[in-house]
Amino acid sequence: MNLAGKTAIVTGTSRGLGPYIAKALASKGVKIVALARDLKGLEKTSLEIKQSGGNCNVISFDLSQIDELDSLVKNIWEDYGPIDILINNAGIENYQHFDHLSKDIITDIISTNLRSPLELSRCLLPRMINEKSGHIINIASLAGKKGVAYNSVYSASKAGLLMWSDALRQEYKDSPIDISVICPGFLSDAGMFYDGKVEAPKLLGTSSPQKVAKAVIKALKKGSCEIIVNSGPIRPLLALGQLSWNLADKITRLFGVPALSRKRISS
Ligand SMILES: NC(=O)c1ccc[n+]([C@@H]2O[C@H](COP(=O)([O-])OP(=O)(O)OC[C@H]3O[C@@H](n4cnc5c(N)ncnc54)[C@H](OP(=O)(O)O)[C@@H]3O)[C@@H](O)[C@H]2O)c1
Incomplete structure (x- = not known):
């Protein structure tokens, strides 16, 4: 895909990773439709894009209002369409014992x-x-690749997103539509992990949000794909996890992931 002149909806652009993705796309000449709830955050992202010579429109919207999304898309298409790219980036998590979570x-x-x-x-x-x-x-x-204790609903949502992307990529293979999925590990400098103010396990490390933004650009140029963004090679460990859940649980514990998640439970 030649990116210049295309239009992208990027969700979750009021803070964290989203603004990095939106700015990277805008620097390639992509017109941005930035979407999140916090208008102030969206306007900050938009201003930064415009100051660098890019194009950005903002929409304050609560994506959890599923029944409203049909008319949202209709309106966006009428106002800014055609839309060539959708980046589903908005996300939330909640560290807690599963049985303490409300419906x-x-x-x-x-x-x-x-x-x-x-x-x-x-x-x-x-x-x-x-x-x-x-x-x-x-x-x-x-x-979404290996369940995270005390963040199980988030894990379930991301595993669902991964498997849905996997199925969709195959379904639309012989069409003009590309489907990609990016899997970041812990991120530095911005975003939900960084905001939690805990240190990442040494054996896992962190990646920069710029690296994820680069992966998005790479996916757009390459076509349908799955990209893992992590500071060290993680695929062999994930493969091992397919052979033995028990061993994978032990390695996850050795890396200190459940202990770290326990620290992030809100009181
Ligand atoms: N940070 C990491 O270490 C990390 C690692 C792996 C994957 N990821 C994924 O990367 C994506 C971005 O995360 P992040 O770290 O940037 O998180 P973040 O800093 O908490 O930002 C989340 C973004 O999603 C938006 N959002 C949340 N709920 C929304 C709703 N109901 N409607 C519209 N927008 C909503 C937020 O905007 P408003 O609150 O203004 O609505 C915000 O712009 C997520 O999908 C996350 O799962 C992050």
Whole structure:
């Protein structure tokens, strides 16, 4: 895909990773439709993009309102369309013992992280197919590859996002639509892990948000793909996990992941 002149919806652009992705796309000449709830954060992102010569429009919207997404897409298409790229980046997590979570928190995590990407894509795909151009990129997480204790609903949402992307990529293989999924590990400098103010396990380390933004650009140029962004090689460990869940649990404990998650439980 030649990126200059394309239009992308990027969700979760009021803070964290989203602004990095939006700015990287804008620097390649992509027009941005930035979406999140916090208008102040969105306007900051938009201003930074415009100051660098890019194009950005903002929409304040709560993506957990699944029934409203159909008309949201219709309005965005009318105002800014055609839309060539959808980056499903918005996400939330909640560290807690599973049995302490309320029904509403579980609904909120699943709606924001999984149902909204599905619904945005369902509404956009017929229009993209009609235009014979479209790339959907889902920002999942390594937490969707190996479950994270005390963040189990987040893990479930990201595993769902990964497996849905996997199926969709195969389903649309012979169409003009590309489907990609990016799996970051812990991120430095910005985002939900950084905001938690805990140190990443030494054996896992962190990656920069710029590295994830680069992976998004790489996916757009390459076409349908899955990219893991992590400071060290993690694929062999994930492969091992497919052979023995027990061994993978032990390695995860050795890396200090459950202990770290326990520290992040809010009182
Ligand atoms: N940071 C990491 O270490 C890390 C690692 C792996 C994967 N990821 C993934 O990367 C993505 C971005 O995470 P992040 O670290 O940037 O998190 P973040 O700093 O907490 O930002 C989350 C973004 O999502 C938006 N959002 C949340 N709920 C929303 C809703 N209901 N409607 C609309 N927008 C909503 C937030 O905006 P508003 O609050 O203004 O709505 C914000 O812009 C997520 O999908 C996350 O799972 C992050």
